[in-house]
Amino acid sequence: MRAATALLLTLLLTACASDVLQQREAEAAQFIGQSEEELVRLAGVPTRATDVGARRFLAYEDRQTRYLRPIPSFTRRWSRFGTSIEVRPEEMVIEVCETTFELAAGKVVAYRLHGNGCG
Secondary structure (H helix, E strand, O other): OHHHHHHHHHHHHHHHHHHHHHHHHHHHHOOOOOEHHHHHHHHOOOOEEEEEOOEEEEEEEEEEEEEEOOOOEEEEEEEOOEEEEEOOOOEEEEEEEEEEEEEEOOEEEEEEEEOOOOO
16 A cells, blocks of 8 residues: 555656646747747746857856655654654755757847756
């Protein structure tokens, strides 16, 4: 029973992550063929811009901070006051997804997603 529950949870988490990745890719793909001006007008000012030869790279960073709530765990330590409960502190997770657009001749020709928050 535990194995089935663990498998179901793993499948659900994988499906959620894959949906996030597909959504981010769809959002980035809509800019292919657009001019740099149109990209900046619709997506905002990039976090970084770099020129390499005849190519220009515009990077947009999406940073999310999540706090994972601790799960109380019961220990087997008995005392006259009953069973003790251990509670771990909250855990902070920073998820970052960087979308980098490659431009040639002023038009978006490719994109790349990178980071633990991309899905």
